[in-house]
Amino acid sequence: MFGRNKEATETVADQSAKSTEKADPRAGKGAPTPSRKEQEAARKRPLVPNDRSAARVADREARREAQLKTRAALDTGDERFLPFRDKGPQKRFARDFVDVRTNLGEFVMFIALAIVVLTLFFPDASLVSVTFIIFWLMVVAVVIDSIFMGRRLKKRLIAKFGTVDQGVVWYATMRSLQFRRLRLPKPQVKRGQKLD
Structure with a gap:
């Protein structure tokens, strides 16, 4: 379809498979390919975490750590953690x-x-x-x-x-x-x- 040659496509696929086999001698998956549904489920993260109080505490700690780094940078002049201005x-x-x-x-x-x-x-x-x-x-x-x-x-x-x-x-x-x-x-x- 759309002017593709089926044999050329198969040849390219065979070459890429051979190159991966050469690159990794242990080639072989060892497990079945996960379905699309399983892959999407693995990537999903809830918008609102289940344990809100733990998420709030973690967020507060991360903010506090970032503020401490910025404060230390303001004292020492460390460019990595200085405010943008x-x-x-x-x-x-x-x-x-x-x-x-x-x-x-x-x-x-x-x-x-x-x-x-x-x-x-x-x-x-x-x-x-x-x-x-x-x-x-x-x-x-x-x-x-x-x-x-x-x-x-x-x-x-x-x-x-x-x-x-x-x-x-x-x-x-x-x-x-x-x-x-x-x-x-x-x-x-x-x-x-x-x-x-």
Whole structure:
């Protein structure tokens, strides 16, 4: 049917049977071929397990183990178990690039806290206005520092990798605004260390 030659089909089948016999000298099934019904039954798994409480416990344990691996990876920088947002060689380089510098963004939260404390204990209008001017000057300085850091990072990424993945510079900028000890994944380089 459909232009097949019966003899050619039989010849191909004989050749494949001979090649399997040559490959395995112990050729021989030793058991009857399972019926289609038996094969389908063997492949079936219930959508809802019979023992739901055991399945729930197993699921909770698997989730807990995955969370522990992710947490350990955030501490050690192990690429295999990092969350998707932190994976990749460019993001690793961006993290290291941010972590070797002293960024102005790290100190914004401290200055904001100092301003809140000053306005609570010294509600003098002139002092409050001066502290807010200082705060806004600090914000402008952080923005300028972030722009220059982003440009330098982009140049280094192009020199090292040939291209810049989307979102890497923004990822580094957001990391530079965090206090160093609270950054995740934790810094793997020291301040001032030379990057290759």
